[in-house]
Structure formats: structure tokens, C-alpha cells
Amino acid sequence: MSKHHRDRSWAPAPEPLPEDARTIDNHTHVASVVPFSKAMSHEAEMKRQPPVPVYSVSELLDQAAAVGIEGVIDSGCELPDLMTAVQMALDHPGVVHAALAIHPNESVLHGHRGVPGPDGLELKYKPHHDVPFDQALAEVHRLAVAYPEQVVAIGETGMDFFRTGGSARELQRQAFRDHIALAKELNLPMQIHDRDAHREVIETLLADGAPEFTVFHSYSGDAEMAKVAREHGWYLSMSGTVSYKGNDGIRESARIVGLDHVMVETDAPYLAPMPYRGRTNAPYMIPYTLAALADVFDLPVAEVARATRRVTRTVYGV
Numbered sequence: 001m002s003k004h005h006r007d008r009s010w011a012p013a014p015e016p017l018p019e020d021a022r023t024i025d026n027h028t029h030v031a032s033v034v035p036f037s038k039a040m041s042h043e044a045e046m047k048r049q050p051p052v053p054v055y056s057v058s059e060l061l062d063q064a065a066a067v068g069i070e071g072v073i074d075s076g077c078e079l080p081d082l083m084t085a086v087q088m089a090l091d092h093p094g095v096v097h098a099a100l101a102i103h104p105n106e107s108v109l110h111g112h113r114g115v116p117g118p119d120g121l122e123l124k125y126k127p128h129h130d131v132p133f134d135q136a137l138a139e140v141h142r143l144a145v146a147y148p149e150q151v152v153a154i155g156e157t158g159m160d161f162f163r164t165g166g167s168a169r170e171l172q173r174q175a176f177r178d179h180i181a182l183a184k185e186l187n188l189p190m191q192i193h194d195r196d197a198h199r200e201v202i203e204t205l206l207a208d209g210a211p212e213f214t215v216f217h218s219y220s221g222d223a224e225m226a227k228v229a230r231e232h233g234w235y236l237s238m239s240g241t242v243s244y245k246g247n248d249g250i251r252e253s254a255r256i257v258g259l260d261h262v263m264v265e266t267d268a269p270y271l272a273p274m275p276y277r278g279r280t281n282a283p284y285m286i287p288y289t290l291a292a293l294a295d296v297f298d299l300p301v302a303e304v305a306r307a308t309r310r311v312t313r314t315v316y317g318v
């Protein structure tokens with residue numbers, strides 16, 4: 001056993017945002033935090049560590065509200081999670097809205113059993129992948145039309161070359177193009193997942209024409225990319241990674257596009273901000289990321305929070 005075992009406990013709540021500086025976590029997966037917290041709790045019990053509480057979706061939203069996070073946009077991006085996100089929005093009106101898509105790593109699996117991942121390993125195939133991609137995307141379309149108050153964005157879609165080997169890349173590109181077309185048809189903003197695929201994502205957006213509101217979720221690009229985003233009026237959503245040492249390119253990018261094109265997100269349960277990198281992330285941790293952004297812009301946290309709130313309203317209408 002290593003003495004450097006990971007701390008699985010919840011990070012403490014940050015200092016609440018001022019009453020007049022409440023904001024929104026514009027990209028998260030709250031339902032996925034619940035099973036994470038169950039696993040954390042179980043592990044603590046097995047190792048006879050102090051108990052780790054399991055939190056429900058409602059409790060996680062209450063904890064967020066208590067520190068000034070007045071709402072979330074929850075992304076359902078696997079076929080079984082689409083209605084989960086919509087239902088969460090129905091259950092928490094005005095607090096939860098949904099973004100729907102078939103994630104790039106999912107898109108390649110639909111109807112394509114045996115797509116190779118890194119080192120030729122097969123990506124994890126689940127029963128819902130028997131549904132062809134077109135049918136899965138039709139479900140995104142159907143729910144977005146059926147629940148216009150709840151579904152405020154198409155996302156996350158894009159390209160991910162980290163996990164996906166060469167032969168799947170064309171499948172991803174086509175799926176991304178289909179999502180771009182859908183976002184434009186429904187006149188919805190689009191949240192982009194771009195992992196190790198900056199050039200290809202930008203090429204595809206420029207070739208097909210980006211939706212009016214295009215957001216790079218958990219933005220991971222450099223200054224060059226930020227200049228392209230600025231030129232086209234695209235938005236950068238900052239996750240905890242903006243606070244990580246070594247991510248100067250992300251911080252510089254925020255300054256390049258400016259506060260009126262920056263939003264904030266958790267992408268929970270992953271990407272917890274400093275000083276709690278590695279812990280389970282949840283929407284209540286947004287103020288830590290805002291503190292990092294405040295450093296980037298050399299402005300008070302409240303001012304940065306208010307700016308992200310304004311941008312969120314402009315982009316999603318919420």
C-alpha cells in the first residue's frame with residue numbers, strides 16, 4: 001500500500017459568493033456525482049477512514065446554491081442519460097437546464113461494435129450502443145423539441161483523439177457535423193468537447209459554419225486557438241483546469257477573448273479546481289475556479305462571477 005493514497009473525501013465548501021454575484025455552472029454532470037459519492041463512501045468505510053457522506057442530486061444543488069451557484073446546465077451525453085438530464089430540469093425548474101448530445105466517444109460506438117481505442121484496445125461497448133448513431137441523435141432532436149424550456153443547448157459534442165484511434169476519427173467528425181447541423185436547425189447554442197483535436201474541431205466548425213453561440217467546454221487550447229475563437233466570437237468555458245499549474249495557455253486564452261466571452265463550469269465529477277485537484281468535483285466548487293479566474297483577470301471574484309452570469313444569460317437565455 002502506498003502512503004500516497006488519494007484523498008476521497010469531499011473538499012470543504014468555499015466562501016460563498018456575494019448575494020449580488022451569483023452565477024451558473026454552465027456544464028456539469030450532477031447525476032454522475034451521486035454514484036461517485038457512493039463509491040467514495042464505500043471506500044472510506046472499507047479503509048476505516050472517517051465516513052464520507054453520499055449526496056443526492058437535490059443536496060448537491062442545495063450545496064451549490066448555498067455558495068452562490070444559482071443554477072446548472074447539466075449535460076446528458078450518453079443515450080441513457082438524455083432523459084435523466086431533462087427530468088432533472090423538470091424536477092428543479094429554473095435551477096437546472098439540460099444540454100443534450102451524443103458524446104464523441106459514444107458516437108463512434110453506436111452501431112459500430114469493436115471500434116479500436118488507444119493501442120488497438122476496444123472501447124467499452126454497452127447494450128445501448130446497439131442503437132445506430134442516427135437513431136441516438138434523433139432522440140436528442142426529439143427531446144430538445146419536446147422540452148424547449150428545459151433543453152437549452154446541444155452538447156457535449158466535438159472530437160476526442162485522446163481515447164479514439166485513427167479509424168474512429170472520421171466517425172467522430174461526421175457525428176460532430178451532424179450535431180452542428182442540429183444545433184443550427186434548432187437554433188440552440190452548442191457545447192464542444194475538444195480533447196487533443198483543436199485543429200480538426202476548428203476546421204470542421206469553419207467548413208460547416210459554427211452555430212451562432214459556440215462554446216468550448218472545459219477549454220484546453222492555447223493563445224493561437226484563443227485568437228481564432230476571438231475572431232469568430234466563440235465562447236470559452238473554464239473548468240478547474242484553468243487553476244492548474246502549467247496551464248498558462250488556458251489562462252492567457254481567457255485574457256485574449258476577454259471577460260465577455262468567458263464562462264465557468266465544473267464538468268463534475270471530474271476536474272476539481274485547485275487546491276483540491278483530484279477530489280470529486282461538484283457544482284459547489286465553482287467559487288474556487290472563479291478565484292483562479294479572478295487572478296487571471298486581476299479583478300475581484302465578485303466582478304468575474306457577475307461577468308460569467310451575464311455571458312451565460314446571453315448564450316443560453318438562462
Ligand SMILES: [Zn+2]
Pocket residue numbers: 027028029075156267
Ligand atoms: Zn462534460
